[in-house]
Amino acid sequence: MDMSCDDIRDLLPLYAGGELEDAERILAEAHLDGCASCARELDLYREDRARLAELRGDEPPAGTWARLQDGLQAELFPRRRSRYAFLLRLAAALLAGLALGVVFHKGRREAPAAPGSGTHEVVDAGALRALPAAAVRVPFVPVPRAPRANPEGRHHLPRVESFPPPDERDF
Amino acid sequence: MPDAGEVEILRRCQEGDEEAFRQIVERYQRRTYWIAYHMLGNYETAREISQEAFVRVFRNVARFDIRKNFYTWLYQIVVNLTIDRMRKMSHAKTVGLEGLGGVADPLPPPAETGEKTELRRRVHGALDRLPPKYKAVLTLRDIQGFSCQEIAEIVDCTNATVRWRLHRARRLFRALWEGRPSGSLDDDSPASAS
Numbered sequence: 001m002d003m004s005c006d007d008i009r010d011l012l013p014l015y016a017g018g019e020l021e022d023a024e025r026i027l028a029e030a031h032l033d034g035c036a037s038c039a040r041e042l043d044l045y046r047e048d049r050a051r052l053a054e055l056r057g058d059e060p061p062a063g064t065w066a067r068l069q070d071g072l073q074a075e076l077f078p079r080r081r082s083r084y085a086f087l088l089r090l091a092a093a094l095l096a097g098l099a100l101g102v103v104f105h106k107g108r109r110e111a112p113a114a115p116g117s118g119t120h121e122v123v124d125a126g127a128l129r130a131l132p133a134a135a136v137r138v139p140f141v142p143v144p145r146a147p148r149a150n151p152e153g154r155h156h157l158p159r160v161e162s163f164p165p166p167d168e169r170d171f
Numbered sequence: 172m173p174d175a176g177e178v179e180i181l182r183r184c185q186e187g188d189e190e191a192f193r194q195i196v197e198r199y200q201r202r203t204y205w206i207a208y209h210m211l212g213n214y215e216t217a218r219e220i221s222q223e224a225f226v227r228v229f230r231n232v233a234r235f236d237i238r239k240n241f242y243t244w245l246y247q248i249v250v251n252l253t254i255d256r257m258r259k260m261s262h263a264k265t266v267g268l269e270g271l272g273g274v275a276d277p278l279p280p281p282a283e284t285g286e287k288t289e290l291r292r293r294v295h296g297a298l299d300r301l302p303p304k305y306k307a308v309l310t311l312r313d314i315q316g317f318s319c320q321e322i323a324e325i326v327d328c329t330n331a332t333v334r335w336r337l338h339r340a341r342r343l344f345r346a347l348w349e350g351r352p353s354g355s356l357d358d359d360s361p362a363s364a365s
Contacts, residue, residue, distance in 0.1 A: 013341035017312065019319055019334055048344055051294050052313040060204065061214055068200055069193070071222045076229055077189055 003031050008038050016045035173240055181237040184229070192232075196225055199242065202315065203249050209310045210253045210303075211260075212295045220256060224249045243324045250311075250325055254303045297347040305340035308333055313341075 008031045014020050015028050032039050173181075177198075183191035203224055208217035227248050235244060298306055307326060311317045317325070319333045326333070 013338045013345075014334060016341070017337065019337060044345060045341060048341065048348060049313050051290070052298075052309065052344075053316075055209055055291065055294065055314050056205075056316070058205065058208075060208070060217075064204070064214070064218060065200060068204070068218055068221055068225075069196060071218075072196060072225055072229075075222070075226055076192075 003027055005031075005035060005038055008032070008035070009041060012038065012042050012045055016042060016049055173237070177241060178237050181232065181235070181241060184232045185235070185237070192229055195228070195241075199245055200225075202242075203245065206246060206249050206310060206315060207253050209298070209314050210250075210306055211256060212299055216256065220249065220252050223252055240324070243321065246311075246325045247327065250307050254307060257303045257306075293348070297344050300347055301340060301343055305336055305343060308336045309340040309344065312337055 008028055011020060011024055011028045015025065020028065032042060180191045180194050184195060200221060204217050204221045207220040207224075208214060211217055211220070224245065228245055235241070298309070301309065304326075308322055311322045311325060312319070319330050319337070322333045323330045
């Protein structure tokens with residue numbers, strides 16, 4: 001079936017890009033073999049495609065990819081940075097509080113008790129026998145002892161005695 | 172069908188893995204950017220569109236079926252955002268608000284000869300005058316090299332509609348290039364268009 005130039009020209013835009021169906025392509029090729037005018041027009045469409053394809057090799061301005069990634073980071077993951085900073089601040093605050101607590105506690109333990117304060121606990125008699133009870137203010141630190149068997153063979157619950165920590169003994 | 176490696180990366184993206192998302196961005200940023208640029212003709216606007224497209228991907232990736240082609244979904248977002256921006260810019264020009272939506276004039280890439288620059292200006296000038304849907308298929312086919320089937324998935328229409336738009340786009344581009352009257356440049360569609 002012979003097609004007119006008008007019919008073929010309508011096929012040329014898609015023929016130039018290889019998008020014609022097989023039947024249409026065969027008809028177009030048969031006509032183009034013998035028609036210089038249509039063949040020239042086909043070349044023009046192919047040149048247009050080549051000009052457009054050349055745009056593929058462009059390069060963007062310097063820093064485009066970094067700016068794109070920075071923009072995504074700022075928009076999608078800003079809380080990650082502030083959460084990290086928050087944890088650092090929290091840790092610093094806890095350490096500072098702990099340090100202050102240690103200093104404060106140590107200062108209280110080192111201060112001598114006022115006379116007549118009336119604060120005294122039962123201590124090991126062998127260690128503090130010579131000292132008047134009111135002269136030293138010692139913290140109460142319960143130290144459980146192992147149970148001892150009574151003559152009848154039964155164990156008593158351990159007697160908890162107050163006994164100052166070694167570094168607090170003052171003898 | 173997507174490759175197994177990308178499926179794994181997308182699965183991690185769905186779990187909010189920042190490193191996996193970064194890999195997706197690196198893999199697709201160039202093509203995403205150039206699709207937007209060749210449709211809009213402006214570097215900065217193309218970067219904004221690319222960023223917005225990736226933001227939408229990250230926020231909606233949990234709903235994406237990772238068995239499907241990811242790039243189809245991504246480029247669909249890019250094309251839709253770009254067409255929306257083109258329509259806003261066109262509207263701005265109509266009401267005398269040029270410049271508020273971004274400059275449509277193409278800027279020459281750095282380090283180019285004058286002749287190539289002039290050629291690119293003419294190509295972009297002709298492209299810019301095409302209706303958005305024709306510009307989209309021409310960009311995706313003749314610049315980015317997608318097949319008609321891939322373009323149909325990206326722009327969400329039939330293969331026949333893509334071929335029809337491509338046919339119209341190339342005829343209009345030819346007419347604009349030659350400076351001939353091109354008839355109507357309205358965005359008309361065939362009766363069979365979806």
